[in-house]
Amino acid sequence: MNESRKNIIQMVIVAVAVIFLVKLFSIQVLDDKYAQAATSNIIHKVIEYPYRGTIRDRNGKLIVYNTPQFDITITPKEVKVLDTAKFCKLFEITPEELRNKYAALRESKGFSYVKPNAFIKQLSERDLARIQDYLIDFPGFDLQPRTSRAYTYPVLANALGYVSEINKRQLDRDTADYYHQGDYIGQSGLEAYYENQLRGKRGVRYKKRNVRGIEMGDFEDGKFDTLAVRGENLISTIDIDLQRYGEELLKGKSGSIVAIEPSSGEILSLVSGPSYDPNDLSGKKYSKNYYKISSDSLKPLFNRPLMAQYRPGSIFKIIQAMVGLQEGVITKQTYIPCIKYPMNCHHHGPGETLVGAITHSCNPYFYNVMKRMVNQGVSEDPFEDTRIGIRKWNDYIESFGLGSPLGIDLPSEKSGMVPSVEYYDRAYNGRPWKFSNIYSISIGEGENLVVPIQMANFAALVANRGYYYIPHLVKSIGGSGKPLPQFTEKHHTMVDDKYFDIAVEAMANVIKEGTGQYRAKLKDIEVCGKTGTVQNDPLPDHSVFIAFAPRDNPKIAVSVYVESAGQGARAAASIASLMIEKYLLGGTERPNIEAYVKKGDFL
Amino acid sequence: MRRGDSILSKIDWLTVLLFFVIVMLGWLNIYAAVYDENATQNIFSMSLNSGRQLIFIAVIIVLIIVMLVVDFKFYDTFAFAIYGSVLFLLIFILIFGREVAGSKSWFELGAFRFQPSEFAKFATCLAVAKFISTGGFRMDQLRNQIVLFAIIGVPAVLIILQGDTGTALVYSVFILVFFREGMAPTLLILGVSAAIIFILTLMVENHWYLYGGIVLIAAAAIFFSKRTRKRIVMVVLGAAIIVLVIKSVDYVVSDILKPHQQNRVKAFINPDADPLGFGWNVTQSKIAIGSGGAFGKGFLKGTQTKFDFVPEQSTDFIFCTIAEEHGWFGSFIIIGLFVCLLLRLIFVAERQKWRFARVYGYSVACILFFHFAVNIGMTIGLFPVIGIPLPMFSYGGSSLIGFTVLIFILVKLDAHRGQVLVH
Known part of the structure; x- marks a missing residue:
């Protein structure tokens, strides 16, 4: 009996050993979930945020750069009993804010009990100096360095845009899965358009951590680590001094100034009024100021040069003239009497040839030009004939960069409007229409809409005698020295270049003897320009002026819009000529005009 | 066998060899468990558990020599006296003991601390062996069974009172010894x-x-x-x-059950219910073991044990270090070594003609078996977490000395098996 009992005991021992070995085989060799759990136990991913690219102006002046700031992270597991009163005092928040902040954090998607979570964000270096000595009293709270954007000059806000934390919609749209919650992303302006170039590439380092979260060196000697690649620096086309001058001139007014270098399409200044200080939407100040700025009734976030749409007014007559010449329905010598019908006209002679008609902005002249152009008798039916004419006219107008976004390197550019056959069909709801119904478009009123940047581009186009480059704000990305490829491509209109000399001559005349002679004529520089006055019932008209200078080998083309400021010859012409002086001469020789603009009483 | 023969020629060298292999492997793994690649201490450093364990190893070598020299009849003659003194110590400690980690089982003598409960094991073995080997003992008598359960029950209860339920549970393994000595299997079943x-x-x-x-x-x-x-x-x-x-x-x-005992039971039933709380030990222990793979991460290369994810690595959870660094293969070697030692102890026990020595031998084998089964079982989630060491492997002076005494009394008795008159 005892022999068998000895065997039973021995069998129990061996059985237990076999059970252990089978179990060990299953968890050690067969199941790799433990190996994975072990890796995730010790690996701590450290994100290295790349340095966002800076932006300089065309003369090398730094306009956007990075400034260090800090996030306070919380690792809930390591937080001991928290002296709330002391904590709140140190971080200048109320106990209630603290509770809400933590509650919100717990709800957020990436919340981790054992890893650091960004808790109090975007503290400045000054905050840090105050806080860092006391941080040791709060285990579980650490510093995470970051950078935020800073702007040397309080100007160009709408063009530069701003950077802020990525929102949920953007995260959902990020199919490449580059962004994480809490990342910062360019939200508008150049910051948004050049986000991919500016942001650089995030680096990741895999660190080993022990159970208390203390770093224990690189995982696998850093085999899987990637280095952060800093973002590319941009050189802007902006002349920051000209920009500042423009913003100063537009202070207290609504409107825009766009200045372009015609030979390259580089935007020298892009003023939107009213504006705001870009520093107000940077870093910690963002949440505080965004609501205030976005709810301002004067819409400082509305980027007028790109987004405001106006009727083109008299400026449109130059385009009509070009199209008429190309179509052969007029010549430079074509004389049309001013019968003040079907629309009224300004005071000038009894009739004009082409240059005179532009100089004096003769309405009936261009009514006739367009009528000849649209109704060329291709079809017997006057309705059908108009349709054919309008189709052709559309193609011409669009070749001037109107009716669709130009493709500038900023988001949210508006297209303006060139009324098409389809548009009129819709507007007349199927009833027939012909030229006599729609003729107000011939003088730039009616359904036409343009955006200030398009008008500046048109000025550049005339300055170039027939072609333009898409206006752009960045002339060099990183070390390439080149802008994006689409900005080096010449665009010609459907009108032969030779006809543009007539436009130049007419625009020179406007300054010499026409509406521009009082406030846009300069002593040493031959300015070419055209005033426009855009009806804005019941408020006063918008004041519009486009110009370029000098007449030969032009260096600058400008469009100026001043809302509800009356005739183009006053506010807009003054501002445009001051901008030209500033750019070409470094300052004005006509302090009276500058004072007139700054006073702002144009009506 | 001539009386004058050296004791060295008569002791069971296989047992001694297995014993020392396990002790030395234990020492290396204690070093691995406390190793810190950024620190400069070596395996002999007194600030590490491995350095102190080396001292204990030196102590047991001296102790072994002394035990082999002491007359073998001492253990038989003084079995009850030793048992009585240990019981006295256990009571004494309940009143004057030092509380460490919730249990009042430590005794302080100057700079040294020791746990009398570790010595209660061999004392109880001796008492059980002595009682069963008295002339006219019959296992089927209820009176004898009651006395036997009292012999193992009294120290067990005293140890429970100290707050060390795990160690007290060890005494249940004597049922296996009683079974071997003729008790009906009903109780076991x-x-x-x-x-x-x-x-x-x-x-x-x-x-x-x-x-x-x-x-x-x-x-x-x-x-x-x-x-x-x-x-x-x-x-x-x-x-x-x-x-x-x-x-x-x-x-x-x-x-x-006390709250921490309740949690251990809960963690055993479902460790995933609260992996960061009461399930932590079992979860992390299994992760460390499971991540070892077939051949392990290499000596001193374990991450889970190095980075303190596994608690009590050099003592109760020492097996994790082996399994993580040496994989299934290393686990196989260690388990194999223990099985060899246990089977050898049973073989040695069985060859005793003197009942006292045989019962004692079985008691030693069963106690070691209980420690082995429960300790490894808890690290791989087959047993609730009961804080008892892996014999000769886990760091700790009292435990190492306790097991040494247990085993070498048997070695001594075995060496003199030829001199005993069979009753």
């Missing part, structure tokens, strides 16, 4: 069944399934066997008792 029912009750949330199962089994037992009246009554009574046991489980778990 009852004990195992009770344990199974207990665990089933905790695992199955709806107890009605269990009740249904019991009724079915009882009905089957009545239906398929001879339906004598006595048998039917026995089966119904048995089923009723089992139902009562199930009913009592909730009470036992929530009212008798």
